[in-house]
Amino acid sequence: MSESISQSLFLLGCSHQVADLSAREKISLPSGSIDEFYNGLGKIKGIEEYLLLNTCNRTEIYAASKSNLSRNLIIQYLSKFRNLDPEFLNRYSYQRSNHEVVSHLFEVASGIDSQMVGETEILGQVKKAYSDACKRNISGKMLNRLFQKGFQAAKWARTHTGISRGQVNLGNVLCELARRIFGKVANCRLLVLGTGEVAENTMEAFKSRASQAITVTGRTFDWCPLSRNKPSELAEKFGGFALSFNQYKDSLHLFDVILTSTTSGQSMINVEDIKRAMKKRPAKPLFLIDASVPRNIVEDVANIDNVFLYNMDDISEIANENLKSRMSEVEKCRGALAQKAQKLWDQMTQQREIS
Amino acid sequence: MNVNDTRELLWLAGGLYGLAFAIGFLKTFKINWTPFRETPLAVISLGFILHTRALYIRGLDVHGCPLGNTLERIQFILWSLILAFLILRLLWRLDLLGSFCAGLSFCAGWLSLLFPQLDSNYWLSENYEKLFSSPWIELHASIAIFSYGLFSLLTIVCSMYLVQRKALLARKFNKLSSFLPPIQELEVAAMRLLTVGVLFLTISIIVGGMHWTRHPELVSHAKLSVTLVLWIGYFMVFVLHKTGKLYGSKFSKTSITLYFVTIGSLALVNTRTKETNTTPQSVITNPENSSNE
Numbered sequence: 253m254s255e256s257i258s259q260s261l262f263l264l265g266c267s268h269q270v271a272d273l274s275a276r277e278k279i280s281l282p283s284g285s286i287d288e289f290y291n292g293l294g295k296i297k298g299i300e301e302y303l304l305l306n307t308c309n310r311t312e313i314y315a316a317s318k319s320n321l322s323r324n325l326i327i328q329y330l331s332k333f334r335n336l337d338p339e340f341l342n343r344y345s346y347q348r349s350n351h352e353v354v355s356h357l358f359e360v361a362s363g364i365d366s367q368m369v370g371e372t373e374i375l376g377q378v379k380k381a382y383s384d385a386c387k388r389n390i391s392g393k394m395l396n397r398l399f400q401k402g403f404q405a406a407k408w409a410r411t412h413t414g415i416s417r418g419q420v421n422l423g424n425v426l427c428e429l430a431r432r433i434f435g436k437v438a439n440c441r442l443l444v445l446g447t448g449e450v451a452e453n454t455m456e457a458f459k460s461r462a463s464q465a466i467t468v469t470g471r472t473f474d475w476c477p478l479s480r481n482k483p484s485e486l487a488e489k490f491g492g493f494a495l496s497f498n499q500y501k502d503s504l505h506l507f508d509v510i511l512t513s514t515t516s517g518q519s520m521i522n523v524e525d526i527k528r529a530m531k532k533r534p535a536k537p538l539f540l541i542d543a544s545v546p547r548n549i550v551e552d553v554a555n556i557d558n559v560f561l562y563n564m565d566d567i568s569e570i571a572n573e574n575l576k577s578r579m580s581e582v583e584k585c586r587g588a589l590a591q592k593a594q595k596l597w598d599q600m601t602q603q604r605e606i607s
Numbered sequence: 608m609n610v611n612d613t614r615e616l617l618w619l620a621g622g623l624y625g626l627a628f629a630i631g632f633l634k635t636f637k638i639n640w641t642p643f644r645e646t647p648l649a650v651i652s653l654g655f656i657l658h659t660r661a662l663y664i665r666g667l668d669v670h671g672c673p674l675g676n677t678l679e680r681i682q683f684i685l686w687s688l689i690l691a692f693l694i695l696r697l698l699w700r701l702d703l704l705g706s707f708c709a710g711l712s713f714c715a716g717w718l719s720l721l722f723p724q725l726d727s728n729y730w731l732s733e734n735y736e737k738l739f740s741s742p743w744i745e746l747h748a749s750i751a752i753f754s755y756g757l758f759s760l761l762t763i764v765c766s767m768y769l770v771q772r773k774a775l776l777a778r779k780f781n782k783l784s785s786f787l788p789p790i791q792e793l794e795v796a797a798m799r800l801l802t803v804g805v806l807f808l809t810i811s812i813i814v815g816g817m818h819w820t821r822h823p824e825l826v827s828h829a830k831l832s833v834t835l836v837l838w839i840g841y842f843m844v845f846v847l848h849k850t851g852k853l854y855g856s857k858f859s860k861t862s863i864t865l866y867f868v869t870i871g872s873l874a875l876v877n878t879r880t881k882e883t884n885t886t887p888q889s890v891i892t893n894p895e896n897s898s899n900e
Contacts (some may be wrong), residue, residue: 426763430777431789432784432789433775433789434789435789435792534852535798556857557854557856558856569778569779
């Protein structure tokens with residue numbers, strides 16, 4: 253590592269782009285040590301403004317200075333704070349300076365640098381980190397401008413490019429399909445057969461869209477009173493209802509969306525069940541998702557009018573298509589953001605020269 | 608540009624609908640330009656004002672509701688279609704429906720204008736006095752044509768339903784289907800349009816029936832049969848949907864098929880009229896002229 257020269261903006265970071273999970277775990281800061289970290293960071297010679305972005309996938313330190321700022325001091329401080337070999341940190345981190353920092357922040361905030369391209373959670377995390385820095389009074393003129401412009405750039409990227417187009421998370425894909433069929437997901441009545449990860453993921457997605465009628469059933473519901481009653485637990489967790497496994501076939505017509513996610517290996521819903529249910533709700537569509545392997549819903553139910561049956565392959569294909577669509581927009585978005593970053597950097601340097 | 612010339616106004620109104628369709632199309636495919644946001648609705652509204660003026664001027668010429676030739680009937684249906692959309696737009700924000708309506712009005716409107724033979728100047732004939740012998744027949748004709756406008760809108764909504772359904776079944780979502788409303792909402796909207804359309808058609812038939820009982824000789828059998836078949840058809844679709852026997856894609860396909868029969872029936876009645884009468888349409892024949900014949 254060579255000693256650096258005078259710089260205005262500096263970034264030291266670690267993310268999924270350069271480090272695997274175990275390396276990220278070592279570099280990431282525990283939430284309880286943030287105050288201590290900030291206190292020590294502020295004592296580094298030459299540092300005037302600084303900000304820490306610490307998420308599950310990235311740890312980044314943004315620093316600004318009008319005078320000489322040694323980047324080595326920041327690297328040494330972080331390696332000492334986390335008890336890491338400086339060489340290790342050097343291998344699993346990246347450093348950016350000046351206009352590169354601006355470009356990087358724009359890419360991070362817009363989600364094109366995220367593991368799940370186009371995800372929106374990162375913008376909230378960047379905003380939170382900035383708000384935290386403002387409260388601590390450690391973000392000044394340069395970082396304020398940088399981050400506020402970063403939020404604008406992120407908004408622009410999401411509005412004017414396709415980086416956030418379509419859903420890529422399984423639960424969100426199902427919600428998007430339910431929206432295409434029924435309109436508001438909040439009004440959809442969901443029945444989940446099974447209590448696996450897919451079931452939980454789907455319930456979480458529906459719950460986050462204010463769905464008030466989530467019902468869970470599973471084979472463990474009735475047969476063993478001493479075992480963990482997973483359906484009831486899940487129902488409680490998501491504010492839904494638990495249904496006896498013996499009753500679900502008679503209640504199919506009451507639901508708009510039915511997800512099966514069990515390992516029973518048997519057919520749980522057949523053509524006759526759906527025909528009977530549709531007779532009781534003829535003009536209302538029914539959305540079936542078979543997330544089980546082997547399948548739980550007989551494929552022929554898809555031939556019934558107003559019934560839409562999707563299996564895991566269909567859902568994965570949609571998610572992959574959406575992801576491909578997002579990826580195809582990344583380069584376009586990156587180019588536009590680079591231009592915006594350069595423009596901002598020019599303005600910042602001009603102002604600095606005038607002042 | 609002569610603002611008192613019906614045809615010029617109709618060309619302009621059609622052009623504005625075409626413009627609204629083009630802008631709506633660009634909007635759908637994410638070509639963002641801030642003024643585009645409300646432009647299609649504004650352009651459709653302006654087109655509708657010109658369309659109304661054109662029909663008003665023609666109405667003054669013919670001394671009644673302008674339904675005397677094919678062009679007038681097509682234009683009146685399109686006017687009803689846009690009116691129904693604008694009323695619906697107050698209740699629901701259905702911009703893509705507006706684009707579909709504008710597209711249909713542009714295509715059908717300009718096509719009808721491209722063939723001058725569809726716009727005979729029947730009101731310039733020597734014996735011409737008034738298009739309708741009685742205000743009740745005028746009311747019957749205008750309500751019937753208005754219900755056809757509603758059925759046009761129903762057809763557009765059903766087409767949107769089928770496009771969305773196809774995308775859901777094929778698991779392929781293009782940009783067009785992304786902007787379409789959910790299929791359940793489309794089916795509800797279609798049913799409401801069918802209800803209102805059937806209601807207007809029923810009123811029209813009751814009003815027309817009152818005239819027919821007094822002057823049965825003035826209404827051709829073809830016209831009577833076609834009208835009744837259409838009414839029975841739409842009423843059956845309404846009843847079958849209400850009783851849960853016809854829904855989803857079959858409901859949409861039946862509604863679209865019936866609409867094409869409706870449009871076809873207009874030509875049928877018109878042909879029959881030409882064969883039998885010098886005046887534009889048997890149903891609107893002046894009783895005095897008829898008795899002279």
